[in-house]
Amino acid sequence: MTELAGEVAKRAGIEFVVGAGPESTVGGTSVPSSAASGNFYETQKQPAAADSGGYGGGSAHGGLTVRYPFRDFLRNNPAPIVGTFIGTPHPVITEFIGHLGFDFLTIDSEHNAMHLETVQRMLQGLSACNTYGMVRVPGITYEAIAGALDIGADAILVPQIRTVDDIMKIKAFSQYPPKGRRGVGPGRSVIYGNTIGKLAEQSNTGVGIVIQLETVQAVQNIDDILRAADDFVDMFFIGPGDLSMDMGIFAQFSNPKLIDTIMMLRERTKAAGKKLGIFAGDFDAACKWLDKGFDMVIINSELGLLGMSISNGLSKVRKMIGG
Numbered sequence: 001m002t003e004l005a006g007e008v009a010k011r012a013g014i015e016f017v018v019g020a021g022p023e024s025t026v027g028g029t030s031v032p033s034s035a036a037s038g039n040f041y042e043t044q045k046q047p048a049a050a051d052s053g054g055y056g057g058g059s060a061h062g063g064l065t066v067r068y069p070f071r072d073f074l075r076n077n078p079a080p081i082v083g084t085f086i087g088t089p090h091p092v093i094t095e096f097i098g099h100l101g102f103d104f105l106t107i108d109s110e111h112n113a114m115h116l117e118t119v120q121r122m123l124q125g126l127s128a129c130n131t132y133g134m135v136r137v138p139g140i141t142y143e144a145i146a147g148a149l150d151i152g153a154d155a156i157l158v159p160q161i162r163t164v165d166d167i168m169k170i171k172a173f174s175q176y177p178p179k180g181r182r183g184v185g186p187g188r189s190v191i192y193g194n195t196i197g198k199l200a201e202q203s204n205t206g207v208g209i210v211i212q213l214e215t216v217q218a219v220q221n222i223d224d225i226l227r228a229a230d231d232f233v234d235m236f237f238i239g240p241g242d243l244s245m246d247m248g249i250f251a252q253f254s255n256p257k258l259i260d261t262i263m264m265l266r267e268r269t270k271a272a273g274k275k276l277g278i279f280a281g282d283f284d285a286a287c288k289w290l291d292k293g294f295d296m297v298i299i300n301s302e303l304g305l306l307g308m309s310i311s312n313g314l315s316k317v318r319k320m321i322g323g
């Protein structure tokens, strides 16, 4: 077990039973070696009944499966990480894509018709896979942020931030007192109360916070935002669609004005010691951004990738039959 994994385990109060798992990659990405042993999954000893803090549970299972916290993976993985958005509001699709090798999927409840009940089922579908579940929340509200965390999102992606005040709201809604004002409850994130007794020692850790940079105002405020993000934000993420829209050059993805702004954000975040991801429309674009030193790419969505694959295949067949 490496120092990093040992530290994570200690903080989470987890005792590991490590199998003779191979050094491995998760979703094609190399991971800190001890976390990789056992494929990121280890057997957690059953929490003592006292840990349930009066919320019940604690005796029925032989052991609980836990993963290396996504927050640590986001922060410490030496290689860039790769995901896609999920737009179909169904756990089977989420599970199916989750088995294809991405490091994480981002369930997109900003732009799709899905509410917390559905998003929770999608996260449950994903729990069968070696793939993390990030949730893009629909806005900077208590219900959206605390709700996504309670249903067990490994990370949240928060769109449309503009000001330091937005960062402060995200901080308040996602952290327990005294750091914030998130309410405590027996949701899926604490195994329906089973591990709620652990919150006092492990509160505010484990869950990743990713903040989107996709407005002109956020670009203008970038230095203040980076300062406010402090140790709380794990990664920033550029949305070139909204950014180009806000700059008045919608979808002109090679426009030097857009590229210069993106690369300026790359430099500023790097200077502040922050990781930065970006949306890529396809696999080639993803390689291009990774080549420029980005730490994370979200490649289109499962629907976008499916659409491209069908269109390309069909046009080959049509060409062949001359139709």
Ligand code: 3PY
Binding pocket: 159, 212, 214, 238, 239, 240, 241, 242, 243, 279
């Ligand atoms: C954008 O391009 O605006 C995005 O939010 C991509 O996720």
Ligand code: MG
Binding pocket: 159, 214, 239, 241, 242
């Ligand atoms: Mg956007």
